[in-house]
Amino acid sequence: MSRNTVLLVDDDASLIELLAMRLEANNYHVLTAHRGTQALQILQQSVVDIVITDLRMAHMDGFELFENIRKNHVGLPVIMMTAHGSIPDAVDAMQQGFVSFLSKPIESKALLEAIENTLKNNKKRDGATNRNHFYGLIYQSTAMHQVVQHIQALAPSQANILIQGASGTGKEVTANAIHKASNYCDGPFVAINCGAVPAHLLESELFGHKKGAFTGAMQDKVGLVQSANGGTLFLDEIGDMPMDLQVKLLRVLQERTVRPVGGQMEQSVDIRFVSASHKNLQQAVADKEFREDLYYRLNVVSIHLPALKERPEDIPLLANSFVNRISGGHKVISPQAMTCLLNYHWPGNVRQLNNIIEHAVALSSGKLITADIIENAIPELGQASFKGLNDAKKQFEYDYIQKVLSLCQGNVAEAAKLAQRNRSDFYKLLKKHQISC
Numbered sequence: 001m002s003r004n005t006v007l008l009v010d011d012d013a014s015l016i017e018l019l020a021m022r023l024e025a026n027n028y029h030v031l032t033a034h035r036g037t038q039a040l041q042i043l044q045q046s047v048v049d050i051v052i053t054d055l056r057m058a059h060m061d062g063f064e065l066f067e068n069i070r071k072n073h074v075g076l077p078v079i080m081m082t083a084h085g086s087i088p089d090a091v092d093a094m095q096q097g098f099v100s101f102l103s104k105p106i107e108s109k110a111l112l113e114a115i116e117n118t119l120k121n122n123k124k125r126d127g128a129t130n131r132n133h134f135y136g137l138i139y140q141s142t143a144m145h146q147v148v149q150h151i152q153a154l155a156p157s158q159a160n161i162l163i164q165g166a167s168g169t170g171k172e173v174t175a176n177a178i179h180k181a182s183n184y185c186d187g188p189f190v191a192i193n194c195g196a197v198p199a200h201l202l203e204s205e206l207f208g209h210k211k212g213a214f215t216g217a218m219q220d221k222v223g224l225v226q227s228a229n230g231g232t233l234f235l236d237e238i239g240d241m242p243m244d245l246q247v248k249l250l251r252v253l254q255e256r257t258v259r260p261v262g263g264q265m266e267q268s269v270d271i272r273f274v275s276a277s278h279k280n281l282q283q284a285v286a287d288k289e290f291r292e293d294l295y296y297r298l299n300v301v302s303i304h305l306p307a308l309k310e311r312p313e314d315i316p317l318l319a320n321s322f323v324n325r326i327s328g329g330h331k332v333i334s335p336q337a338m339t340c341l342l343n344y345h346w347p348g349n350v351r352q353l354n355n356i357i358e359h360a361v362a363l364s365s366g367k368l369i370t371a372d373i374i375e376n377a378i379p380e381l382g383q384a385s386f387k388g389l390n391d392a393k394k395q396f397e398y399d400y401i402q403k404v405l406s407l408c409q410g411n412v413a414e415a416a417k418l419a420q421r422n423r424s425d426f427y428k429l430l431k432k433h434q435i436s437c
């Protein structure tokens with residue numbers, strides 16, 4: 001299970017380290033920043049549940065950081081830390097919208113309580129918040145922002161929705177987000193992949209059947225349409241539905257009633273239909289493979305999900321969030337590995353990214369997922385970016401240093417010892433690779 005992520009921001013490195021240790025011990029995933037600008041960078045690339053920031057910092061103070069978060073990560077809760085006794089600051093902060101404040105020195109109990117209460121309150125609004133997270137959809141790109149705005153606008157209506165997009169672009173997650181944001185959210189969300197069920201079984205799967213309706217119908221069966229009553233029915237790969245069933249589905253959409261195979265009675269249903277297809281359904285209509293009347297019934301509103309390569313800004317956020325979920329917050333992606341992910345063209349879209357991250361997490365023995373591991377997980381990438389010996393050595397050295405530092409939790413003296421180098425040699429290496437600790 002993925003842990004809640006806390007971003008700690010303070011220019012006092014030892015305080016940050018201490019708080020991070022306490023939070024890690026209480027099963028939080030912790031990210032740290034020593035400056036406001038660094039915090040904003042992290043927020044671009046990671047899904048964060050709560051920010052705890054100091055007020056007085058050089059360059060960008062806590063108020064300025066908060067203003068930025070309020071504009072660009074709406075709904076992300078921010079707790080302020082103040083020096084002991086600075087009541088006016090605390091009052092000011094609460095008036096501006098910080099969810100809570102903690103006075104330094106910070107006691108563990110107060111810290112944990114403030115986080116727990118904030119997360120509990122925020123959960124009630126979860127999903128609807130605009131912090132790059134919409135009911136399971138994770139996004140950063142302008143294109144996906146527009147998709148989410150579109151969903152927010154149309155979810156409360158009863159309109160049937162058709163989602164189009166290549167395989168793995170997130171059609172099912174989107175359908176689920178529509179359901180959760182709609183007035184049908186208290187009802188069930190039922191999904192069926194029309195292309196995966198054999199044609200002769202699809203009718204009874206969808207509409208149910210009565211005992212004895214056909215050979216093998218030993219008892220009554222409730223169809224998915226009936227099961228979805230009061231909720232949303234997601235018809236995935238609707239383009240694969242056989243013509244004869246398309247007629248029957250059209251009747252359900254028009255009459256809002258369903259009759260099980262072999263049954264006499266119509267049962268009325270109240271359902272939001274969301275369908276999806278990776279095929280161009282308009283073309284299928286033109287080719288007489290899909291009924292035009294059904295197409296217009298299903299496609300009252302349409303949503304197009306762009307391929308992942310058309311929205312590379314989503315890659316870091318998605319990748320970090322998958323790593324966090326899959327590794328339980330125990331692994332991170334190195335900047336070089338992220339560059340590899342950004343350079344790839346993702347024919348299998350977000351599903352492929354998820355699979356590659358799963359693979360990479362399994363392959364990595366340390367905390368850091370390095371570029372080598374990603375190249376191993378995507379052999380095509382390994383070949384395309386095959387390096388000369390010098391570059392390969394340099395890359396190895398960089399990854400090696402990052403790994404050693406991560407094993408020693410950033411302690412340079414210990415890292416030098418582990419790498420069997422004296423400290424000044426090790427510092428030279430850090431300088432050569434522009435690694436700051």
Ligand SMILES: Nc1ncnc2c1ncn2[C@@H]1O[C@H](COP(=O)(O)OP(=O)(O)OP(=O)(O)O)[C@@H](O)[C@H]1O
Nearest residue numbers: 136137138166167168169170171172173350351354
């Ligand atoms: N924006 C997103 N945020 C988080 N996870 C996503 C997103 N898009 C896709 N995924 C993940 O990628 C995988 C594939 O998503 P999904 O099944 O929704 O795609 P699809 O377009 O319906 O695929 P197919 O056409 O093959 O049925 C799932 O694991 C899903 O959780």
